[in-house]
Amino acid sequence: xxxxxxxxxxxxxxxxxxxxxxxxxxxxxxxxxxxxxxxxxxxxxxxxxxxxxxxxxxxxxxxxxxxxxxxxxxxxxxxxxxxxxxxxxxxxxxxxxxxxxxxxxxxxxxxxxxxxxxxxxxxxxxxxxxxxxxxxxxxxxxxxxxxxxxxxxxxxxxxxxxxxxxxxxxxxxxxxxxxxxxxxxxxxxxxxxxxxxxxxxxxxxxxxxxxxxxxxxxxxxxxxxxxxxxxxxxxxxxxxxxxxxxxxxxxxxxxxxxxxxxxxxxxxxxxxxxxxxxxxxxxxxxxxxxxxxxxxxxxxxxxxxxxxxxxxxxxxxxxxxxxxxxxxxxxxxxxxxxxxxxxxxxxxxxxxxxxxxxxxxxxxxxxxxxxxxxxxxxxxxxxxxxxxxxxxxxxxxxxxxxxxxxxxxxxxxxxxxxxxxxx
Ligand SMILES: [Zn+2]
Numbered sequence: 001x002x003x004x005x006x007x008x009x010x011x012x013x014x015x016x017x018x019x020x021x022x023x024x025x026x027x028x029x030x031x032x033x034x035x036x037x038x039x040x041x042x043x044x045x046x047x048x049x050x051x052x053x054x055x056x057x058x059x060x061x062x063x064x065x066x067x068x069x070x071x072x073x074x075x076x077x078x079x080x081x082x083x084x085x086x087x088x089x090x091x092x093x094x095x096x097x098x099x100x101x102x103x104x105x106x107x108x109x110x111x112x113x114x115x116x117x118x119x120x121x122x123x124x125x126x127x128x129x130x131x132x133x134x135x136x137x138x139x140x141x142x143x144x145x146x147x148x149x150x151x152x153x154x155x156x157x158x159x160x161x162x163x164x165x166x167x168x169x170x171x172x173x174x175x176x177x178x179x180x181x182x183x184x185x186x187x188x189x190x191x192x193x194x195x196x197x198x199x200x201x202x203x204x205x206x207x208x209x210x211x212x213x214x215x216x217x218x219x220x221x222x223x224x225x226x227x228x229x230x231x232x233x234x235x236x237x238x239x240x241x242x243x244x245x246x247x248x249x250x251x252x253x254x255x256x257x258x259x260x261x262x263x264x265x266x267x268x269x270x271x272x273x274x275x276x277x278x279x280x281x282x283x284x285x286x287x288x289x290x291x292x293x294x295x296x297x298x299x300x301x302x303x304x305x306x307x308x309x310x311x312x313x314x315x316x317x318x319x320x321x322x323x324x325x326x327x328x329x330x331x332x333x334x335x336x337x338x339x340x341x342x343x344x345x346x347x348x349x350x351x352x353x354x355x356x357x358x359x360x361x362x363x364x365x366x367x368x369x370x371x372x373x374x375x376x377x378x379x380x381x382x383x384x385x386x387x388x389x390x391x392x393x394x395x396x397x398x399x400x401x402x403x404x405x406x407x408x409x410x411x412x413x414x415x416x417x418x419x420x421x422x423x
Contacts, residue, residue, distance in 0.1 A: 001158050001159050001160055001161070002159070003159050004159070007130070007134055007136065008136050008159050011099070011128045011136045011138065011159070012138075012159060014096060014097040014099060014128070015126065015128070015138055015157070017096070017097070018096050018101065018126075021092060021103065021105060021123060025090075025092055025105075025174055026105065026107075026121055028090075028174060029088075029090035029105055029107050029121065029172065029174070030107060030109070030119050030121075031072070032090075032171075032172045033088035033089070033090050033107050033170075033171040033172050034086050034088060034107060034109045034119075035075055035086055036048075036049065036050045036067075036072045036073065036074050036075065036117075037049045037050075037074060037075055037076075037077050037084055037111060038065050038067070038074035038075065038076045038077065039077060039079070039082075039113050040060065040076055040077065040078040040079075041078070042078070043056075043058070044056055044057055044058035044059075044060070046060065046065070046076075047113050047114070048067040048069060048070060048072070048074060049074075049084060049111035049112070049113065049117055050067065050070055050072050050074070050111070050116070050117045051067060051069050051070040051072075051116060051117075052114065052115060052116045053067055053068065053069035053070065055068060060076060062076065063075065063076060064076060082112060082113045083110070083111065083112045083113075084110075084111040084112075085108070085109070085110055085111070086108070086109045086111075087106065087107065087108040087109070087149055087150065088107050088170075088171035088172075089104050089105065089106060089107070089168050089169075089170040089171055090104070090105040090107060090170055090171065090172055090173075090174060091103070091104055091105075091168070091170035091172070091173045091174065091197050092104075092105065092173075092174045093173060093174070093177035093178065093179070093190075093197060093201070094177070094178040095178040095179055095180045095183075098130075098131065098180060099128045099129060099130055099180070100128075100129040100130075100131075100179065100180050100182075100183055100201055100205065101126055101127070101128055101129075102126065102127040102129075102197050102198055102201065103123055103125075103126050104123070104124055104125040104126070104127075104168045104170060105121055105122070105123050105124070106121060106122050106123075106124045106150065106151060107119070107120070107121045108120045108121070108150070122140070122151060122153045123157065124139060124140045124151045124157075125137065125138070125139045125140075125166050125168060126138040126139070126157060127166065127167075127198045127202075129198075129201060129202055129205055130205075131180060131182035131183075131205060132205070132206070133202060133205045133206025133207070135202060136159060137159070137160050137161075137162055137163075137166045138157045138158060138159055138160065139157060139158070139160045139166050140152060140153065140155045140156065140157055141155040142165065167196050167198050167199065168196065168198075169196050170197065173190070173192070173197060177190060182205060183201060183204060183205060185211075186204040186205070186210070186211040186214065187211060187214050187215050188200075188201065188204055188214075189214075193219065193223055194223055194227070195223055195226050195227060199226045199227060200226060202226075203222070203225070203226035207225070207233065209233050209234075209237060209240075210222060210225070210226065212244070213225075213240075216244050217249070218240075218243070218244070218249070218250055220250055220251060220252065220253045221240065221250050221253045221256075223253070224253030224254060224257070225253075231257060236257060236260055238270055238271050239260050239270045239271065239276040242271055242272070242273050242276050242277065243276060243277055245273075246273050246277050248273070248276075248277040251281075252281065252282075255281060255282065255285050256281060258285065259278075259281060259284060259285040259288065260276065262285070262288035262289065262291075262292055263275050263276070263288065265292065266288065266291065266292075308340050308341075308344070311340050311358075311360075311361060312339060312340045312341075314361060315339070315340050315343075315360055315361060316339075318361075318363050319336075319338075319360070319366065321420050321421075321423060322336050322366055322417065322420050323336060323338045324336070324338075325368075325413075325416055325417065325420065327409070327413045327416065328409075329405070329409050329412075331372060331405075332370055332371070332372055332377065332402060332405060332406060332409055333370070333371050333372070334368050334369070334370045334371075334380070334406070334409060334410060334413070335368060335369060335371075336366065336367070336368050337360070337367045337368065337369055340355075340360065343355050343359075343360045343367060346367075346369055346376070346379055349376055349395075350376060350379055350393070350394065350395050350396075351395055351396045352379065352393055352395075352396065352397050354367065354379055359381055363384075364383055364384050364385050365381050365382070365383065365384070365390070366381070366382045366384055366417065367379065367380070367381055367382075368380040368382065368410065370392070370402070370406045370409070370410075372402075376395075377394060377400050377402050377406065378392045378393055378394045378399065378400055378402070378403065378406055379392070379393055379394075380392045380406065380407075380410055382410065382417070384417070384421065387414050387417065387418065388411075389407050389410055389411065392406055392407055392410075
């Protein structure tokens with residue numbers, strides 16, 4: 001890929017004079033990244049799969065041994081398997097033309113009983129970081145496919161778009177490192193913890209607060225913000241400063257940041273040690289999670305009420321002309337339900353979905369209630385366009401022994417409704 005901007009052009013230019021990795025570095029990688037194997041047979045014949053040396057030791061029980069010939073530390077494997085493959089990455093941290101450069105060497109080792117090990121290496125990725133944190137990636141191409149390892153070795157190291165696959169976790173980092181002065185000043189200790197070398201070094205260069213965290217021993221916070229760049233450190237900084245001033249160690253950065261977010265939502269003082277440095281972080285965190293949940297529930301109830309009020313207005317608009325309709329056959333009384341509240345009560349009492357399914361908001365439906373002496377019997381849905389009963393249901397959608405009588409009563413009084421429709 002061609003460089004797309006001036007910065008990338010400068011990186012490409014600088015890379016032209018970057019010396020090749022030395023034989024010493026490559027050999028160090030061979031020795032320290034690859035797991036060297038002592039192949040052991042049942043009879044106790046041991047073969048160093050690195051140099052091919054063979055010896056007998058029936059008593060060997062340890063997991064590791066040292067080859068008497070090449071002096072490599074070997075992992076003892078008693079197996080009938082005769083070929084082994086290992087591939088790993090070595091990272092070399094260096095400086096060139098004012099940039100911090102992380103170079104990743106892919107190392108592959110093919111081992112076969114009875115042969116010397118075959119080693120192969122290729123420098124596949126370089127991460128170039130400027131003192132201000134701007135960065136670019138030069139890399140070889142990857143073969144297509146999901147389960148493949150390795151690279152297209154004859155492809156060239158070129159500027160590539162940023163992808164996580166270039167942010168390599170190496171097996172080992174070459175111990176002799178060259179640093180630009182800007183990195184040296186940050187207190188960088190050559191330790192990466194759970195982070196990749198790029199995340200560590202880039203965070204130190206790009207974010208001036210990173211250095212403060214590291215020097216204050218807030219390693220967990222450092223790792224957290226270096227890893228999750230979407231979580232912005234600036235928003236937490238006033239609270240972090242209180243922790244630093246109080247010597248408060250943050251052991252679980254994720255929980256602490258979530259906790260600060262919670263405090264913020266309750267408008268607590270984020271510069272008050274009483275809040276931001278709790279003795280029992282987990283307990284305080286859980287307390288506020290619970291508070292927040294209750295608050296959200298209350299919010300839901302408020303929303304539901306507001307929605308019901310909005311519904312009320314609409315309900316009145318489309319149904320008010322039918323309000324006041326009631327009739328009786330001497331035993332059963334039927335009346336039109338006249339508010340969302342009434343509909344809601346009817347639905348609750350009758351345990352049906354009248355309210356939840358919003359029948360009352362259907363312009364074509366008129367909802368009536370049939371009772372005897374204010375005791376609810378059935379709820380009736382009537383189609384206003386077809387002027388017929390669509391359904392009439394009692395408690396839990398069952399029908400009562402008055403079902404036919406109710407329907408007949410409603411049908412007899414349809415002219416009342418027709419009259420209102422015409423008005
Ligand atoms: Zn050996």
